[in-house]
Amino acid sequence: MLNIKDLYTAVENKKILEGLNLSVNAGEVHAIMGPNGSGKSTLANILAGKDGYQVTQGSVTYEDKNLLELSPEERARKGVFLAFQYPVEIPGVNNIYLLKAALNAIRKHKSEPELDAMEFMSLVKEKMKLVQMNEDLLTRSVNEGFSGGEKKRNEVFQMAILEPKLAILDETDSGLDIDALKIVAEGVNSLRNKERAFILVTHYQRLLNYIKPDYVHVLSKGKIIKSGGPELAIELEEKGYDWIH
Amino acid sequence: MSTNTENFEKLVKKEYEHGFVTDIDADTIPPGLSEEIITFISNKKEEPQWLLDWRLKAYRQWLKMKDPTWAKLDIEHIDYQAISYYSAPKSKEDAPKSLDEVDPKLLETYQKLGIPLDEQKMLSGVAVDAVFDSVSVATTFKQKLADAGVIFCSFSEAVKEHPDLVKQYLGSVVPAADNFFAALNSAVFTDGSFCYIPKGVRCPMELSTYFRINASNTGQFERTLIIADEESHVSYLEGCTAPMRDENQLHAAVVELVALKDAEIKYSTVQNWYPGDENGVGGIYNFVTKRGDCRGDNSKISWTQVETGSAITWKYPSCLLKGNNSIGEFYSVAVTNNYQQADTGTKMIHIGNNTSSTIISKGISARHAQNVYRGLVKISKNANGARNYSQCDSLLMGDQCGAHTFPYIETKNSNAKVEHEATTSKISDDQLFYCLQRGIAEEDAINMIVNGFCKEVFKELPMEFAVEAQKLLGVTLEGAVG
Numbered sequence: 001m002l003n004i005k006d007l008y009t010a011v012e013n014k015k016i017l018e019g020l021n022l023s024v025n026a027g028e029v030h031a032i033m034g035p036n037g038s039g040k041s042t043l044a045n046i047l048a049g050k051d052g053y054q055v056t057q058g059s060v061t062y063e064d065k066n067l068l069e070l071s072p073e074e075r076a077r078k079g080v081f082l083a084f085q086y087p088v089e090i091p092g093v094n095n096i097y098l099l100k101a102a103l104n105a106i107r108k109h110k111s112e113p114e115l116d117a118m119e120f121m122s123l124v125k126e127k128m129k130l131v132q133m134n135e136d137l138l139t140r141s142v143n144e145g146f147s148g149g150e151k152k153r154n155e156v157f158q159m160a161i162l163e164p165k166l167a168i169l170d171e172t173d174s175g176l177d178i179d180a181l182k183i184v185a186e187g188v189n190s191l192r193n194k195e196r197a198f199i200l201v202t203h204y205q206r207l208l209n210y211i212k213p214d215y216v217h218v219l220s221k222g223k224i225i226k227s228g229g230p231e232l233a234i235e236l237e238e239k240g241y242d243w244i245h
Numbered sequence: 246m247s248t249n250t251e252n253f254e255k256l257v258k259k260e261y262e263h264g265f266v267t268d269i270d271a272d273t274i275p276p277g278l279s280e281e282i283i284t285f286i287s288n289k290k291e292e293p294q295w296l297l298d299w300r301l302k303a304y305r306q307w308l309k310m311k312d313p314t315w316a317k318l319d320i321e322h323i324d325y326q327a328i329s330y331y332s333a334p335k336s337k338e339d340a341p342k343s344l345d346e347v348d349p350k351l352l353e354t355y356q357k358l359g360i361p362l363d364e365q366k367m368l369s370g371v372a373v374d375a376v377f378d379s380v381s382v383a384t385t386f387k388q389k390l391a392d393a394g395v396i397f398c399s400f401s402e403a404v405k406e407h408p409d410l411v412k413q414y415l416g417s418v419v420p421a422a423d424n425f426f427a428a429l430n431s432a433v434f435t436d437g438s439f440c441y442i443p444k445g446v447r448c449p450m451e452l453s454t455y456f457r458i459n460a461s462n463t464g465q466f467e468r469t470l471i472i473a474d475e476e477s478h479v480s481y482l483e484g485c486t487a488p489m490r491d492e493n494q495l496h497a498a499v500v501e502l503v504a505l506k507d508a509e510i511k512y513s514t515v516q517n518w519y520p521g522d523e524n525g526v527g528g529i530y531n532f533v534t535k536r537g538d539c540r541g542d543n544s545k546i547s548w549t550q551v552e553t554g555s556a557i558t559w560k561y562p563s564c565l566l567k568g569n570n571s572i573g574e575f576y577s578v579a580v581t582n583n584y585q586q587a588d589t590g591t592k593m594i595h596i597g598n599n600t601s602s603t604i605i606s607k608g609i610s611a612r613h614a615q616n617v618y619r620g621l622v623k624i625s626k627n628a629n630g631a632r633n634y635s636q637c638d639s640l641l642m643g644d645q646c647g648a649h650t651f652p653y654i655e656t657k658n659s660n661a662k663v664e665h666e667a668t669t670s671k672i673s674d675d676q677l678f679y680c681l682q683r684g685i686a687e688e689d690a691i692n693m694i695v696n697g698f699c700k701e702v703f704k705e706l707p708m709e710f711a712v713e714a715q716k717l718l719g720v721t722l723e724g725a726v727g
Binding site for chain 1: 676680682684686
């Protein structure tokens with residue numbers, strides 16, 4: 001599904017990724033771990049198409065197409081979803097209004113009929129349960145005045161509605177207490193299936209207690225220096241990142 | 246006079262070079278302003294002597310006045326002698342009794358503008374007093390309003406049918422010589438709307454007037470007077486469009502509102518006159534004086550405006566809070582794009598005890614546009630317990646536009662409570678990226694963010710206006726980012 005080959009990137013001429021390779025197949029869950037500043041969030045942002053990053057070398061293919069040539073909205077419509085580390089507040093824009101616009105843009109791209117208000121609401125009611133979303137968060141402005149946990153839950157809720165093929169979760173566990181972490185993890189787990197791939201970007205191992213990855217990669221200084229199974233995460237937790245060098 | 250009239254009627258009407266133009270035999274007088282012209286207008290409209298005298302008095306005072314220069318506006322010199330001050334559709338001469346008698350081309354123009362004059366739209370519950378080139382042509386729902394005792398008619402008709410009310414209230418809120426543009430309007434106004442809601446009546450429908458500027462070189466000088474008698478309630482909608490054209494057109498309207506004891510007036514405007522092209526050529530000059538007088542205790546006047554059009558907007562809908570416990574509100578969205586300039590805001594003058602006012606202003610500027618909020622909150626010495634809350638937010642799109650806020654506060658009473666908040670922000674790349682990452686197209690995302698920014702104002706608009714306003718905002722800002 002996703003193939004990253006020898007990827008080099010820079011922000012304002014500062015090198016961030018330096019020769020990153022990663023291959024993700026449908027149905028797999030990959031955890032990308034690493035110390036602060038190793039390039040984890042950069043990787044997530046580049047895959048989603050955020051402005052401001054220069055790709056100086058390498059390639060990223062997604063479903064056999066050059067991902068880097070697509071605009072952010074095209075990527076989203078083709079099934080790439082980023083759960084933001086810091087979800088943005090948009091005052092005055094109704095949370096589910098944005099979500100309905102997003103879902104219908106994606107459905108339109110797939111030549112599926114747009115959902116009307118009734119159909120959409122029944123979908124919302126069904127998916128809300130996955131992350132135990134509080135109903136009043138639906139009609140509030142996007143992320144405005146949400147607690148850290150509510151914002152992250154809202155991201156997973158959006159993911160549940162939009163049903164992406166490739167979901168990238170950028171530090172979704174940060175700022176969550178243990179109960180919220182469990183809820184978010186259960187939400188993610190319920191969305192796992194054979195067609196859908198996940199990339200979990202995380203600093204800590206604790207998320208992986210609840211979402212069991214197929215692969216764990218350690219990112220350091222812009223490239224993956226070690227890959228393994230779930231046991232690698234536990235080893236990292238015990239020994240720290242320095243142990244790998 | 247009669248030879249003059251003939252000469253006037255011989256005048257050839259210029260054709261538009263752009264936009265859709267209704268080919269109607271307009272009855273236009275030559276450019277210029279003088280006591281003769283004013284007398285001609287007054288005679289043409291068969292006005293009583295007192296009104297002619299009032300006009301002439303205003304004109305003589307206007308001659309001594311100068312254009313205001315304090316606003317942050319760059320205005321080209323206006324030659325007031327180059328403007329024609331009267332233009333009426335010919336069909337007025339035959340006095341249409343119903344829509345069937347109205348020139349079909351006129352109706353067609355209204356339909357292009359989406360004005361609900363036809364049978365089907367009458368069902369939508371909006372009474373329309375449509376102003377086409379200064380003279381009202383058709384009024385609907387008269388009967389239903391008449392049953393409730395509400396008077397809603399053209400200003401000319403009010404002068405003929407309800408002279409006492411007009412005489413009592415005309416100029417009582419905005420005096421003839423209030424300011425340069427108000428004095429000009431008082432001298433030459435040709436028509437407008439009049440509305441009287443009797444004591445204890447809740448107006449059974451929203452009253453709506455659509456304006457349209459059509460004839461070339463003809464300034465529009467509308468006069469609106471709304472009187473809400475004790476314990477009455479009215480919601481009034483004003484919406485405007487203008488065809489594409491190249492020359493600057495002057496528009497100087499005056500709106501006066503009077504709310505007596507326990508009465509409430511809600512006045513909503515969506516203004517989308519031609520703003521000029523993307524190089525700043527053409528567009529309407531919109532110099533409007535709007536003022537509401539909360540004359541009685543517990544009265545309330547609420548202004549809501551969405552200003553997206555005009556090359557230049559100079560407009561400060563204000564409230565005089567004379568009655569005890571009276572309330573004034575001002576909700577505004579002003580959008581400027583390309584080379585548009587807007588200097589707009591409000592004045593809240595607290596005179597009575599326990600008066601309160603709320604000001605919510607949202608300014609949006611894109612490309613090279615300049616957007617100014619200018620407001621005055623004045624608490625007079627005897628206004629005990631007065632309260633004001635002001636919030637002025639500006640949104641910038643691009644880095645060549647400007648937003649400016651000039652909030653003036655004058656408090657002569659120490660127990661007044663005045664709060665002011667102001668913010669300026671840009672549409673953030675992060676907000677935009679968030680929407681794009683969810684699959685939403687850039688234009689839609691911008692629309693969504695901008696409409697979100699304006700939500701506090703839009704929610705004050707009647708439903709159908711709110712929908713129109715949102716669409717308008719999208720059209721106005723098309724392609725402004727990116």
